[in-house]
Amino acid sequence: MKLPTNFMSIGIARALATSAMAALISFTLACNSTDEHTGDQPNVTVTETATGTVNTPTPPEPSSTATSAYLSEMDPLTSTQGVDTSSAEVNGRGYARSVTLTASAGGPVNEVEYNLGRHWKRFEATIGLRDDSPTGSKLTFQVSVDEKNLFSRSVSLGEDFRTDLDIDGALRLKLTVTYTGQDSNYIYGTWGDAQLAAMES
Structure with a gap:
């Protein structure tokens, strides 16, 4: 059975759209993978805070037996x-x-x-x-x-x-x-x- 010409055009358009969408998805995944491996991340400043005891120098105490x-x-x-x-x-x-x-x-x-x-x-x-x-x-x-x-x-x-x-x-x-x-x-x-x-x- 021979399909109408306009019906075939619609099928071709849908196929092309599906292929384009698949290509876009593949490209996006590839870019994300590249960013993860190359470390090409946004510039973020990280501040680390020490949680241990901080030893602050103190001046020596004067001698208890002055001469x-x-x-x-x-x-x-x-x-x-x-x-x-x-x-x-x-x-x-x-x-x-x-x-x-x-x-x-x-x-x-x-x-x-x-x-x-x-x-x-x-x-x-x-x-x-x-x-x-x-x-x-x-x-x-x-x-x-x-x-x-x-x-x-x-x-x-x-x-x-x-x-x-x-x-x-x-x-x-x-x-x-x-x-x-x-x-x-x-x-x-x-x-x-x-x-x-x-x-x-």
Whole structure:
């Protein structure tokens, strides 16, 4: 039986469409396979987060047994008229770590007390009047520990004296300057580089 011409055309068109669809599917599968093997993937940024313990460096702890300490770096327990811990010049020489007490006719005695905690063996300092004190000035310097006087000396402007005192096991250290003149100007008594030395272990 002979089919009509238009019916044959429709069959051919359908066959061609089916072949084209099959070719498109084959091409798409081939492209996906190529992407998987070549790693041709979209640009993706991946951030990894560590789940373990993070060790953060910490600064070393200071030694529990210091061998020395400057009084200028310590807080006093009490002071009569305040303490100046800035650098000072005594008899032409500079001392960067000083303790200076002021005295005058209006406040002739000035003292400061420190807690030693029975950790220290010796007290060292250079004593003298700070060079900007009035001409002719004079002060008496005293050092005592636990209410016991260890040192006392009258010092005039332009003089300096080195002290090295045994304070082995003392609890309190007291420094005192006393003014005995009549001048109303302030006079500055300095303990240059006043330092504590530790007890032997």
